[in-house]
Amino acid sequence: MNIEGLDYNTQREKLILPEYGREIQCMVDYAVGLPEKAERQRCAKAIIDIMKRMVPRDRGNADYEQKLWDHLALMSDFKLDIDWPFDISDARRMKTKPEPMPYPMKDIPVRHYGSMIFDIFEKLKTMEPGPERDEIVRRTANQMKRNLAQWSHGSIDNEKVANDIAHFTDGKVELPADYLKNERSVAKTFEPRPFKRKKRM
Numbered sequence: 001m002n003i004e005g006l007d008y009n010t011q012r013e014k015l016i017l018p019e020y021g022r023e024i025q026c027m028v029d030y031a032v033g034l035p036e037k038a039e040r041q042r043c044a045k046a047i048i049d050i051m052k053r054m055v056p057r058d059r060g061n062a063d064y065e066q067k068l069w070d071h072l073a074l075m076s077d078f079k080l081d082i083d084w085p086f087d088i089s090d091a092r093r094m095k096t097k098p099e100p101m102p103y104p105m106k107d108i109p110v111r112h113y114g115s116m117i118f119d120i121f122e123k124l125k126t127m128e129p130g131p132e133r134d135e136i137v138r139r140t141a142n143q144m145k146r147n148l149a150q151w152s153h154g155s156i157d158n159e160k161v162a163n164d165i166a167h168f169t170d171g172k173v174e175l176p177a178d179y180l181k182n183e184r185s186v187a188k189t190f191e192p193r194p195f196k197r198k199k200r201m
Contacts, residue, residue: 016074016075016077017071017074017075020051020054020071020075024047024050024051024054024075025075027043027046027047027050028047028072028075028076028080029076030043031043031044031047031076031080032076032079032080037081037082037083040080040081040082041082041083044072044080044082047072048065048068048069048072051068051071051072052068055068065085065086066086066090069084069085069086069088069091070086070088070090070091070094071091073088073091074091074094074095078091078092106118109168112147112148112150112151113144113147113164114147117140117143117144117147118168120136120140121140121165121168121169123136124136124137124140124169124172124173125169125170125172133173137165137173137175140165141161141162141165141175141179141180144161144164144165145158145161145180148160148161158180161180162174162175162179162180
C-alpha cells in the first residue's frame with residue numbers, strides 16, 4: 001500500500017552499514033557529490049567526528065580511527081575522492097564476503113542422540129563383554145535418557161532407550177528389561193518455573 005507523502009525505509013536503497021543509520025549514509029553520499037576536493041576532505045572529517053560520537057566505547061582500541069575511515073570508504077563505495085589519512089586497502093577486503101565454511105554433518109539415523117552417541121554405538125559393536133563395555137553402556141544409556149528428556153520436554157522412555165541401543169549396535173548389546181529402571185539416571189526433568197508477581201512499591 002502506497003500513501004502519498006509517506007516514505008518507508010523498505011522502499012529506500014539498502015544501507016551498506018546499517019549500524020550508522022541513514023543520516024550518516026546521506027552525509028556520505030553528499031560528500032561524494034561535492035565538486036571541490038577540499039570540500040570533500042572537510043566534509044569527510046566532519047562525518048568521521050560524528051561517527052566517533054556514535055561509537056565512543058571503542059576509542060581505547062589502537063585501530064579505532066583506522067576502522068572509522070575504513071567504514072567511511074565502504075559507505076562511499078570507494079567513490080569518495082579525498083586524501084585518505086589511512087590505508088583503506090583492508091576495507092576492500094572487508095567488502096568481500098568469505099566463502100561459506102563446510103559444516104561436518106554426519107549422516108546419522110536420528111538427530112536427537114547426536115553423532116557422538118553413534119560413534120559409541122560403532123565402538124560397542126566391536127567390544128567384548130566385560131566391565132569396560134558395561135560401564136560404557138551405562139554411561140551411554142544415561143546420556144540417551146538426557147537427550148530424550150530434552151527433546152521430549154522431560155518424558156523418558158526406558159524401553160525405547162533399550163530398544164535403540166540394541167537396534168543401533170546390530171543386536172550386539174541387549175539390555176535386560178529392568179536394567180534402566182534400576183539404573184539411576186541423572187537426566188533432569190524440565191519443569192516450567194513458577195511465575196512470580198512483582199510487588200508494587
